[in-house]
Amino acid sequence: MTSTITIDPLTRVEGHGRITIQLDDQGFVSDAHFHVTQLRGFEKLCEGRPFYEMPSLMARICGICPVSHLIASAKACDEIMAVKIPDTAMKLRRMMNLAQILQSHALNFFHLSSPDLLLGMDADPATRNVFSMASTHPQLVRDGVRLRQIGQLIIELLGGKRIHPAWVVPGGVTEPLSVEQRDTILRMLPEALTITLRTIDLFKGIVDRFPEETRAFGNFPTLFMGLVDDRGGLEHYDGTLRIVDAAGSRVADGFDPRRYREIIGEAVEPWSFLKFPYYIPRGYPEGIYRVGPLARLNVVDTALTRWADQELAEFRQLGHGTVLSSFHYHYARLIEILFAVERIEQLLSEKEILSTHVRAHAAPNAAEGIGVSEAPRGLLIHHYRVDGQGLIEWANLIIATGHNNLAMNRAILQVAKRFIRGDRLQEGMLNRVEAVIRAFDPCLSCSTHAVGRMPLAIDLVGAQGELLHELRRR
Amino acid sequence: MKPQVKIKTLSIDGRDIGAREDETILEVARENGIAIPTLCWLEGLSTVGACRLCMVEIEGSSRLLPACTTHVEEGMRIATDSERLRRYRRQIVELIFSERNHVCSVCVSNGHCELQSLAQALGIVRVHVPYRYPRLDVDASHPRFVVDHNRCILCTRCVRVCDEVEGAHTWDVSGRGVDARVITDLAQPWGASESCTGCGKCVHVCPTGALFEKGKSVAEMSKRRQFLPYLTLMREERR
Secondary structure, eight states: OOEEEEEBSOOSSBSOEEEEEEEOTTSBEEEEEEEEOOOOOHHHHTTTSBGGGHHHHHHTTOSSSHHHHHHHHHHHHHHHHTOOOOHHHHHHHHHHHHHHHHHHHHIIIIIIIHIIIIIOTTSOTTTOSHHHHHHHSHHHHHHHHHHHHHHHHHHHHHHSSSSSOTTEETTEESSOOOHHHHHHHHHHHHHHHHHHHHHHHHHHHHGGGOHHHHHHSSBSOOEEEEEEOTTSBBOSSSOEEEEEOTTSOEEEEEEOGGGHHHHEEEEOOTTOSSOEEEEGGGOTTTTOEEOSHHHHHHHOSBOSSHHHHHHHHHHHTTSBSBOOBGGGHHHHHHHHHHHHHHHHHHHHTSGGGGOSOOBOOOOOOOSEEEEEEEETTEEEEEEEEEOTTSBEEEEEEEOHHHHTHHHHHHHHHHHHHHHOBSSOOOHHHHHHHHHHHHHHOOBOSSOBOOSSOOOOEEEEEOTTSOEEEEEEOO | OOTTOOEEEEEETTEEEEEETTOBHHHHHHHTTOOOOOSSOOTTSOOOOOSOTTEEEETTOSSEEETTTOBOOTTOEEESOOHHHHHHHHHHHHHHHHHTTOOGGGOTTTTSOHHHHHHHHTTOOSOSSOOOOOOOOEEOOSSSEEEEGGGOOOOOHHHHIIIIIIOOOOEEEESOGGGOEEEETTTBOGGGOSSOOOOOHHHHHOSSSSEEETTOOTTOOOOOOTHHHHHHHHHHHHO
């Protein structure tokens, strides 16, 4: 007797998703799918709009990581204008992107994932959330709120507001950085560093409680893809693509991300609105690859900042050549927070950061533009074509979460096979299936279902369609 | 001022006010610091009374009358604000929002838009009629300016300023009702217009983000309209 388990909606992730798990006659897991059940249509609705509007329009894809879309979109528009933007504008954009990565990573670790990590995967779901953490781990919750606030404040200081700032524009940014703004940001950074170091210590203290999760949470060989700078260092704004295999050998290096279509194919499956990108030379689905914090740390030679490099050395001990378990996305995310804090400080100490020349002006000079950057969740690609008047004719976006789609599906299957057995369900089993998705920190849309009681419905349905078992939380 | 102008006395919102007989209710109200919302009216242009937002209640008349086209009369008792007027004004603005694609968050005029400010002042938080979502063009053929019909409210300020002040009459209105559009020349692309002088007055009198300067990003298009009354005054003095 085969049956299907459905987890819908998926909780403590950003957006709307669903998981189905197929059981075979013996009650063992035979297959699992991660469905993204929403269609947004941004590539279509921007057609006919002036390219100048694109950064703000595309930022609306997400309320958590609007800055990532602003950056990639503005870079694509820079190419349409065919300008080289002022150096200071590039540094300011880079800084905002790092602040965004800082706040988004903090959101995932503290608000979404820490309840699983600190209260346990099998803890009562009624209390397995950030609100009860406030009484059990008050310091951690305070740290999380403060760290995210610092990231958001940096974005606000630079761009005028925390969500969807209109400051990043084609050709640069609208306003230069003032001395006061620079000093305000500089004053917040030591606290951010202290919090992050404290959290990394805490995480290292608890990671040994999860040997099974480390082994089974998306732990398999794949390719890893990310941007690196010209010294092989950690890079989130510019740089070239590097792809390494599970052993850490370079499959591609110094690859111009504008040529992404030569190596990234997009497959479609009938059961999800999210496409399945794959590495073309290896075919579908063998061309499975991962992006995001884990992938970025796997591809780089060095972080190029003091504390992040120290942690990176320790991180590398977790694998041979590369770190394969997706459970370590959490650790990678914390290391990237460290890097963001350190890098922002470096950028602020550069003399020309206060230059008032922060914007280039030009008409649409090229018919096509491709903007590539690293979003918190991984490689982000915006690709536009415009007509002679600068109105958008066609747009293609590949979002970080999309790159990880194949890997997330395989990870769910692995977790389900390891933790789910029989035709009776326990909440903790299903939470592990959700938790592996949280490890990838997918951003399924603008909305978050961050905290509170999870409206979860799981049905076990027999081959004849009869309801065998029902588990509901409201 | 003309020599034999008579003075009329009237009351607006309970205040006794003296006004010249050639003045409209709107002009008198503004002189006395009484705010009446408008969209199509603009100082320095002729009056068309099209938007109906300046409707006021006049004692003894069951009809509402537009303050911009109604001249003052002796003994008039006018109310510029009442629950009934506010309801009508909200309805008008909601209908404008529903008619085309007004997306403030990505608009060049966000934060500098008369329609947006008016909606805020009237306390509009949602639109109670279904949106039409028409598929409308953006004409970016002009080297310096863009017209986005999605944001046009057909106030015809552009038409009037181009005709009355610049004297080019590049702009006009074609079609009727829901199909009405502002057009340049005989519905040719703006960039192909032979009559347009490129003066930019239409852009600056436009109350929304329908007309804007190229290269302006979201929320960057703030308009300067101060020039218009001075321009009109200077021309009248010269005549």
